Amino acid sequence: MTTVVQLDAANRIVLARDLRRAAGVSRGQKLKASATPGRIVLEIVPTSHGKVVRRGKLKLWTGAVPGTPLAEAVEAARHYER
Secondary structure, three states: OOOOOOOOOOOOOOOOHHHHHHHOOOOOOOEEEEEEOOEEEEEEOOOOOOOEEEEOOEEEEOOOOOOOOHHHHHHHHHOOOO
16 A cells, blocks of 8 residues: 655654554554655564474464454454555
């Protein structure tokens, strides 16, 4: 999803609900901002630490389970676009 946003009078950027939903960003979630000439990139800060390990034919997550409610996670996955 691509959209145009405008800075408000206090030089803040407000991300619309549809844009946050498309990116999988929940309310109050921390974002990492990086800037290069002519570009600002926002990335979601990971909230859990762990890694994916292979156990036989399976890949397992060894970190904590995210605190996102299941219904919200399913809804976000349904609306995910690449």
